Amino acid sequence: MTILLAITLAAAIQPTCSWDRPGQNPYTGGAAAAIDHYTDIPATVRGTLKRRMAEGQSDDQVNITRDGISGKNQYGAQIRDMHFGKNSVCGTVTRSKWAADRVEPAAVYCVGAHCVLVPKICGNVSRITRNAPAVAAAKQAADGAAADGNQHVIPDGIQQFDDTGLVDAPLREQSIELEPLEQAARDRTRRVLGGLNPPAEPNGGFGPGPRDQPGQPVAAPVPEPETWTMLLGGLGLVGWFARRRARAAAAVGDV
Template sequence: MAFVLAAAAAAFLVQPVCSWDRPGVDRYRGTPAAALAHYRDISEAERATLARRIDAGIPDDKVEISRTSVTGHYTYAGTISDMHFDKTRLCRTVTRSQWQPAHRETAAVYCVGEACVLVPEVCGNVSRVRRIVTSGGSAPGTTGGAPPLPAQPPESPPQPAPVYPAVPSGSEALPPWAAPVAPLAPPPRLGYPGPGREVGMPVPLAPIPEPSTWAMLLGGLALVAARAGRRRGK
């Protein structure tokens, strides 16, 4: 009788197909070690290594999950399996057919050998994903190691610091480091009744006329006076 009850409970907790159309709604609430214990094809030592790395947050890859694909530095199958929900429910296959085409979820991937564990950031639902093996041992799409680091551009040789000559005495030339960083503001217009006409601001005096200007002025006045006298004599 106890065996029948245990089998019934196992059948209730382990479901063949589940929907993952609402990520984050039914989060996994157990520990990584408890979830990994259901993956019996992975050795106990490898499961312990994966559990430590999941706890420490040291993944092999960061991936982006869409409705039909799992994309990262390596090549993965688009299906997700053995996903854990809440504390006790395990789904052998999960579907995400109701996702919008633009919907994306990020996840971390942890691998030991050919076995890879997927942990979405939105819910922490520990699950499994298959990494596709291609040629080579360190290029993206293989089972070896972490993604290769991007190539660094060659370093250019250090350039000597520029040396500017000192300003000669009495010269107006300035070296570049002494040039003003911004142009000076133009002086205010005196006829503008705004800023620059404040009380106390010095106003420039009118220039003194030249002697030739005085002579022309006096000559003009004498001519006007002579014409006026002629009109009175008539």
């Protein structure tokens, strides 16, 4: 009996059929029987598909054309395992003789990767493939949304500053410690502003030298040339006043 049933099913399944005239040979069996023919689908998935088809809970409403199947999701153009009449099943169906502008509506029921197509015109239960969303298309949509909103995705924990140029770019706070080299330069500046010529220092005054070490004598500062000029001028002026006073005293004595 089992062998006879297998032979009957094999005879009923056609490898390739033409679906050039939709509605001429509609499926007259039940939806549950059609789904049970798809033995490669797990039993639990078949049960869910049968229940949803009985309740009319479709996932998508699509349009079938000669070259494709369009809906809110993306589907492959091929239709397979289509039921005709009462017990006939075609592994592959073609619709190459359709006019380019012909459109046939249909309902799609999907559970995971398994999708069932039911055309409205004839109810020929069949199978199609739902394509996974293209990574490139998703990335392009994300890039377009970011460009429209002028948004940039920043990894967590990283602070971003807008590139506004060198003048008005925000500055990050930094703790700056005075280096020994900068301290030595500031010390030399103070001595020069005080009118002193710093003594010769090893290493050109950069870094510590003998004068900076504890217990070492420090050389006396040497006056600048301008200081010598002012000193000599002052001594000359003092001498002139002294001579003037001496002459005045001598004149008073003569009287």
